[in-house]
Amino acid sequence: MQKRWVLKPKNDSNKVNNLKTELGVNDIVANLLVSREVQTFEQARYFFRPSLDHLHDPFLMKDMDQAITRIERAIGNKEKILIYGDYDVDGTTAVSVVYSFFRTFHTGIEFYIPDRYAEGYGISTQGIDYAAEHGFTLIIALDCGIKAIEKVDYAKSKGIDFIIGDHHLPGESIPDAVAVLDPKRSDCAYPYKELSGCGIGFKIIQAFILKNNMDMEAAYQYLDLVAVSIASDIVPITGENRILTFFGLKKLNTNPSVGFKALINLSTNRTGVFSVNDIVFQIGPRINAAGRIEHAKDAVRLLISKSEEEAKNFSNAVDDQNNVRKDFDLNITKEALSLIESSTDNLLRKSTVLYKSDWHKGVIGIVASRLTEKYYRPTVILTHTNGHIAGSARSVIGFDLYEALSECSDLLEQFGGHKYAAGLTMREENIRLFQQRFEDVVQKTIKPEMLQQEVSIDLEINLQHIDSKLYRLLKQFEPFGPQNEAPVFMTRQVRIIGSANIVGNNHLKFTIRQGDSPGFDCIAFGLAEHFDYIQNQNAFDICYTIEENNWRGKKNLQLNIKAIRY
CATH class of the missing domain: 3.90.1640.30 (inorganic pyrophosphatase (n-terminal core))
Structure with missing residues (x-):
């Protein structure tokens, strides 16, 4: 599935320039800091030098x-x-x-x-x-x-x-x-x-x-x-x-x-x-x-x-319980994918609602997440447990799952959760009614762009900007996670040096340059569909994170490619 590229809005240039002057950093680092609401020397000191003394009373x-x-x-x-x-x-x-x-x-x-x-x-x-x-x-x-x-x-x-x-x-x-x-x-x-x-x-x-x-x-x-x-x-x-x-x-x-x-x-x-x-x-x-x-x-x-x-x-x-969980997860996901792929109606819907009485309740949330990731639409997985139907639901960015379930509340025994994840129970006779009602609600309220996975990009930069000093500074932004994600960059019109290789399960490895920039090794997980195009020396755009690859004691900077377009 082709992802939507969303470049974050430009920061206030005065804030960026002031921070550059105060910290003596480049445009890239100053922009990334301002995006994280770090706008003064003191805030930067707290950000880059965490201390247990900074914990609140x-x-x-x-x-x-x-x-x-x-x-x-x-x-x-x-x-x-x-x-x-x-x-x-x-x-x-x-x-x-x-x-x-x-x-x-x-x-x-x-x-x-x-x-x-x-x-x-x-x-x-x-x-x-x-x-x-x-x-x-x-x-x-x-x-x-x-x-x-x-x-x-x-x-x-x-x-x-x-x-x-x-x-x-x-x-x-x-x-x-x-x-x-x-x-x-x-x-x-x-x-x-x-x-x-x-x-x-x-x-x-x-x-x-x-x-x-x-x-x-x-x-x-x-x-x-x-x-x-x-x-x-x-x-x-x-x-x-x-x-x-x-x-x-x-x-x-x-x-x-x-x-x-x-x-x-x-x-x-x-x-x-x-x-x-x-x-x-x-x-x-x-x-x-x-x-x-x-x-x-x-x-x-x-x-x-x-x-x-x-x-x-x-x-x-x-660990034994986790291995059992993985088996349940794998088997149920396969069955769920088969139910979708074997039905034109299921494929064309804007939501996924699937039920099987013997699916294990402990993993239906994981399965819902996997299906949401693959088909990128609001998903509900249902199973039979303790005399009623229990479900786990997951959503896509921007779509309020809780509100959608509220529109179906007369068909539910109970439900709870938030915008992107929820749990629910219902009577068995309401499953088909719920499948249709939920689909109707999603069709009426979801925006087309919500059905396309997006990649959020921090900045557009040239490959010439990437060096070990920048990487060392980016490392100080860690630990990465929600609302402090690893910075994602975009670079236009790159070409491979030599040949690309398909490795493992549908992954690409190749080396690129932009104009007369140095070459950078790249790994692109799950993007082997682009092999023919880039192998023919065509120019393409990339978005990526910068990481360090350590192979047999040899370290070098590597670009982890999140998406390719041309």
Whole structure:
């Protein structure tokens, strides 16, 4: 599928020129910084030199005082505390951080992760009943709970207090808990709004340490867990998240927890250096697989392991679950692709809605993402589970999936999510009605350009501008991720030197120059369709990121081609 090239609007020339003068950098670096809202020397210093001293005071978060006071009282009175969290990477890392910290000086502490299939997302009645039956008087809920108004009231009726640490958008009312920690609360003045659920957990232990005059290193030892949560939950890597990720990656790459060390040993990363991207594709899926295939408590047990032997056992179990998940994923994706390709009606639609009763609920979200990527249109994958039809939905850039589902709400039992991802349930007799209604809504509201994948380009430059000095400066923009993506450049009218080669599964390798520029090696994943054109020495345009290729100890700059046009 040909991508739409979208060049970002030009920055204010005065801001760019002022920054060039202040920092002594070139146009390219100054433009990239201004695009990231870095416009002064001081802002650039914070950006290029992250420091843990730049983290915000956790007591700026509304209700943090009440949360710490209640935790201190529970510890002082030897009450039993239950750390409760969601079953995804963010939830399990959050539980692992808070549980690991408090268990060092409080014995009456356990953790609880709801079963994805029996209990579903968020705080469950079953979880509260477990707490009541086992004598817990305080539940600290992480990465969930901001809308659990009735559940918190139910817990109170059983003599259980709640502290909620969530990062999702609140509803019109806030649960009547002892403390509700969520920077997205309209009445919360905390300066940074995009923390992960694990980030909220980190702020709780940071606050406890400050209140009790402890060494902050007791919190910093968990930064690798925080970084993995930020990367896996796809939250913006800006502001405080960028600082936490920067130092979390340092820890992951130099002195990881025994749980992560065991996972790293199972990964295919042979460079020894993990980036945000490596977490997303190698560490995160393994942690997530536990909750998808069996139970997410296995992931927590891995992450809180104290010995390498214990961690190795749990990592092997989690890796086995991930292999099962991959098999389900591969087989269901093949079946889904076949359903689309075998039907002209399915191919011509502007949406995809597919149902098969035996698809595994734990992977339908992954399958929905894969189909969205391939056909680039709003997608819903449905399966049968626990007596009803459950679905996972994904969208394309610019199209509001939640609004589209709202238009179908009379056909749904329940639904929830946001603009680009959602979950839903319905009765079986409504599947065909929903397929047609959803298609009608998408056809009426989606814009043609939304159905074409786009590549966002930071700047147009010439190949003469690329050298090792520029690359070293670009490296200082890391860690890359949402809202701080690796810069994408565009260059026009390049030609290959020598021959192009098709390598692996539909990839291209070639060397190019522009006019009398130096030659640059290129790798173009999935773009072998352009082989004949570029092989004939025709000129073409490219958009790409700049990276360093390390092959058998020899390093050279390489362009990672994102798209080709002519």
